[in-house]
Amino acid sequence: MIGRMHRRERERAVPPKHVGEVMTHDPICIRPSASIRELAGMLEEHEISGVPVVDQQGKLIGIVGKTDLVRRCTQGLEELAPAYLFEVLAEQGADEDGRGANGPIPEPLIRVEDFMNDAPATARAGTPIAEVARRMADGGIHRVVVIDEQRFPVGIVTSLDLVKLLRDARG
Amino acid sequence: MELTVFTILGMRDKQCREILTNILRAVEGVREVTVSPITTRASVWHDPPCTAPALAWAILSLGYGVLLAANGVNGGRGDAPGERA
Numbered sequence: 001m002i003g004r005m006h007r008r009e010r011e012r013a014v015p016p017k018h019v020g021e022v023m024t025h026d027p028i029c030i031r032p033s034a035s036i037r038e039l040a041g042m043l044e045e046h047e048i049s050g051v052p053v054v055d056q057q058g059k060l061i062g063i064v065g066k067t068d069l070v071r072r073c074t075q076g077l078e079e080l081a082p083a084y085l086f087e088v089l090a091e092q093g094a095d096e097d098g099r100g101a102n103g104p105i106p107e108p109l110i111r112v113e114d115f116m117n118d119a120p121a122t123a124r125a126g127t128p129i130a131e132v133a134r135r136m137a138d139g140g141i142h143r144v145v146v147i148d149e150q151r152f153p154v155g156i157v158t159s160l161d162l163v164k165l166l167r168d169a170r171g
Numbered sequence: 172m173e174l175t176v177f178t179i180l181g182m183r184d185k186q187c188r189e190i191l192t193n194i195l196r197a198v199e200g201v202r203e204v205t206v207s208p209i210t211t212r213a214s215v216w217h218d219p220p221c222t223a224p225a226l227a228w229a230i231l232s233l234g235y236g237v238l239l240a241a242n243g244v245n246g247g248r249g250d251a252p253g254e255r256a
Binding site (some may be wrong): 033036037040045069072073074110 | 185187190193194197198199225228232233234
């Protein structure tokens with residue numbers, strides 16, 4: 001019987017064609033001056049793997065992800081002078097009771113701007129999904145920031161979004 | 172397997188615990204991590220190439236202070252949470 005199509009069936013019959021149809025709207029963003037710990041807290045709290053970095057006006061200037069964070073925290077040790085860590089440990093353990101300083105912990109020196117990717121992949125809401133998918137696959141890119149004409153982030157598309165799209169297309 | 176225990180300075184809450192746990196687990200060679208905001212201690216069981224300075228560096232990179240509380244070789248037996256009898 002030829003009858004009315006349910007909304008879900010109609011949506012399946014007409015797969016999305018443009019990035020704006022599959023992106024996550026209004027992505028959470030971070031400032032370049034945010035500390036590495038703020039970034040880690042943000043990723044943890046929102047259960048996300050990366051965020052666009054925006055300037056004071058809110059315009060996109062970079063992108064930073066969990067992989068960048070982990071790399072920044074686990075590499076670079078070999079670049080330090082061998083005695084550096086021992087000096088740090090000795091300074092922090094200077095209290096008489098041996099339990100370490102109870103005073104304020106100095107602000108971390110590492111900021112998001114120090115290790116963000118300052119050439120993020122971008123697209124417009126009207127960009128064809130196939131084009132973005134090809135760029136992501138060719139460039140090994142996991143997330144693309146969708147921006148408007150003034151470079152304000154309006155959405156974000158991840159590789160997982162495209163995998164879900166493929167799943168839905170196959171029913 | 173080696174056990175290294177750190178006292179963490181600046182750890183406040185559950186979120187700090189999650190952040191530290193995730194970073195320490197990402198260090199190559201780390202097998203198990205337990206972090207307690209109550210005792211402010213992080214216990215890390217690890218194999219080479221992971222070293223205590225590498226773990227301290229990861230903690231310091233996040234802006235926490237760190238004290239080496241204990242460090243020793245347990246011969247691959249026993250102490251990791253998943254290995255307890």
